[in-house]
Amino acid sequence: MTEEIAAVDAYQRSVSAVVLGVDEGGVVLDRTVFYPRGGGQPGDTGFLRVGGTEVRVIDTFKRGGELWHRIDGGNLEAGMSVVAVIDWERRHILMRTHTALHALSAVIWRDFDAKVTGGNMEPGSARMDFELDSISVDFGREVERVLNEELAGDLPVFVHFLAREEALADPDLIRTKVNLLPEFLDPIRVIEIQGLDKQADGGTHVRSTAEVGRVSVTKTESKGKANKRIRIELAG
Numbered sequence: 001m002t003e004e005i006a007a008v009d010a011y012q013r014s015v016s017a018v019v020l021g022v023d024e025g026g027v028v029l030d031r032t033v034f035y036p037r038g039g040g041q042p043g044d045t046g047f048l049r050v051g052g053t054e055v056r057v058i059d060t061f062k063r064g065g066e067l068w069h070r071i072d073g074g075n076l077e078a079g080m081s082v083v084a085v086i087d088w089e090r091r092h093i094l095m096r097t098h099t100a101l102h103a104l105s106a107v108i109w110r111d112f113d114a115k116v117t118g119g120n121m122e123p124g125s126a127r128m129d130f131e132l133d134s135i136s137v138d139f140g141r142e143v144e145r146v147l148n149e150e151l152a153g154d155l156p157v158f159v160h161f162l163a164r165e166e167a168l169a170d171p172d173l174i175r176t177k178v179n180l181l182p183e184f185l186d187p188i189r190v191i192e193i194q195g196l197d198k199q200a201d202g203g204t205h206v207r208s209t210a211e212v213g214r215v216s217v218t219k220t221e222s223k224g225k226a227n228k229r230i231r232i233e234l235a236g
Contacts (some may be wrong), residue, residue, distance in 0.1 A: 002067040003031035006044075007189060008159065010035075010095055010204035014085040019078050025063065026070040032084050034060040035091070036067050040120045041098055041203040046086040050076065057084075091204065093123040096212045096234055099157060099193070099205045100147075101126050103212070104232060106197035107146050108132075109172075117227050125218075127231045135228035140220040143230065147215055154210035156194045161187040173200045 002020075005012050017029040027048070034057065037043035043060035048071065055074030060067065069084070076082070101119060108114050108130050118129040164186035167173050173190060191201045193209060206212060214235035221229045 001065075002029055004035075004067065005031060005033045006035040006204055007202070010091075011207075013088045014083055017082055017084050019076050019080045019082060021066075021078055022076050026057075026068045027076050028066050028068060029082070029084060032060075032067060032069070033086050034067070034069055034084060035204050036060045036062045038062065039201060039203050040101075040126075041094060042122065044086045044091055046084070048074070048076070049083040049085060050074070050080060090123050092206075093234070094121065095204045095206045097121050097124060097126050098203045099209065100151070100212050100215045100232060100234065101128055102191060102193060102197050102199060102201070102205070103150055103209060104128055104143070104147055104215075104230065105130075105199070106193065107143060107150060108230075111146070125231070125233045127229055129223060129227055129229045131226050132228040133226055135220045135222060135230070137220060140217040140230060144215070144217040147217070147232075150196055151209040151212050151215065153195075154208050155196055156208055157205050158192045158194065159205075160190040160192060162190055163187050167200060170198075172198060
């Protein structure tokens with residue numbers, strides 16, 4: 001099994017590792033700073049440094065319970081030593097975007113008692129769907145105002161690991177309409193925005209809401225009965 005450093009330290013940008021396996025899909029390492037796509041967050045990109053050469057990593061994903069780095073070329077073999085290096089600028093933007101989404105879902109949950117029905121993100125932009133009966137431009141403007149007030153509060157963001165039984169006993173930890181946590185997952189990773197939000201989540205986040213910066217609500221739209229979408233973008 002690969003040691004997934006991003007799960008405990010999203011700010012580590014590189015790590016020395018050993019290649020465990022190689023196939024046409026990419027390579028598996030004994031440890032990595034790369035985050036595999038999941039929960040709406042894209043997989044990391046970057047490169048593997050091997051001696052004086054660099055092999056591009058164009059995606060990171062889970063397959064068969066293993067974390068794979070999809071590479072572009074290169075002649076890697078099991079047993080080789082490499083240095084895994086993420087595209088930090090892209091990752092940090094995704095961290096800011098993901099924390100903004102958690103703050104958004106917290107505001108909608110707290111103020112409108114609405115669960116999340118879906119979501120997705122790209123670096124700097126994202127959308128989240130909620131179980132709401134109606135939505136409007138004015139609604140979006142008010143959500144943007146409240147969301148930015150919360151983000152400006154410089155609220156610290158923490159990572160916790162809770163026993164599955166303890167985590168599932170707290171209804172606030174599961175904000176989605178359907179519980180998406182695999183049955184085998186134990187302990188469960190929880191992201192807490194102090195004083196605002198606490199959710200089961202596997203993605204990467206910044207250390208404080210102030211690091212997110214300002215966020216714009218760029219669009220609100222109906223995607224059907226009791227399913228409304230809010231699109232956001234990082235403002236800078």
